[in-house]
Amino acid sequence: MRRRRARRERADAEVVAHLRNxxxxxxxxxxxxxxxxxxRRDRIAPLPPARPTRMGDRMHALEHRVGAYYAVPFTAVWPRLWLAAxxxxxxxxRTAAGAFEASTRLCGWGLLYAALACATGWWPALVAGAVVVLAxxxxxxxxxxxxxxxxxAVVDLRLRSVARAVGIAVPPGPVAPATWRELDLVLRRRR
Structure with missing residues (x-):
């Protein structure tokens, strides 16, 4: 994580230098x-790295963006967004989640190959397992x-529908932050 943080800081400094110029x-x-x-900076991490993996950082960035922009916690609004979608x-x-799940199953197979190599001493299984796990x-x-x-994207496209469904009037066009804070209060009351 330290190396990723340093790489992101360098990339962020490059962004700032170009903008100043x-x-x-x-x-x-x-x-x-x-x-x-x-x-390039956002491919390293959308926010300064705070999680052990890039995957964790990406999910944290999603939660942070929704919370910062809409003032509602992603975890509180997601079930309602799913229903409004x-x-x-x-x-x-579902397709994207299925593809991710397939990757985790593939990793499991790679670990089984590695376990086979450890149990039998058959080194080709270790090589195959390492390749499968990395892939x-x-x-x-x-x-x-x-x-x-x-x-x-679902948050951006469907959050207005959630707000309307719980009785909050959402005008067309830009939405005032107070509207999203009102939605947050409604969601918190129902938890």
Whole structure:
């Protein structure tokens, strides 16, 4: 985690440097470079790393963004969002969750190969197990990131429906933070 934190800090410093150059010179190339640096930084971790793995950091970033932007805890609103989501939304989430689960099963098979190698001393099983575990880890990370992005999109697309369903008037267009705080109060009352 320490190395990831240091890499993210360097990437964040690069973003800041490009933005300062853009503000000073008005150079559009610096703005484009800042956006590219932001993308690289966010691939390392959307927020400063606080979890042992990148997957944990990505899920933490989802919870943090929803809490910071909408002032409602993701864990409190997700069951209601699931009910407010369309069948197409749910299908996309199920597909992404199924792909992540397949990665975890693949990792389990890799660990079984490694256990076979330890039990029998047959080294090819250890090599196969290591390759399978590494592939499952890489696939799992990418699939979890996709799942988090979909969950994030469902929040953005369906939170108004949840607010309306619990009796909060949500005007079209930008929503005042007070509306989301009111939704948070309603959700907390029902816990």
């Amino acid at each position: 853009h503000e000073r010179d008005g150079d559009e190339a610096e703005l484009a470079a800042a956006r590219a640096a932001e993308a 369309t069948e197409a939304d749910r299908g996309e989430i 499952a880890w890489w696939l799992g990370r990418e699939r979890l990131f996709a799942l988090a992005d979909l969950a994030d």
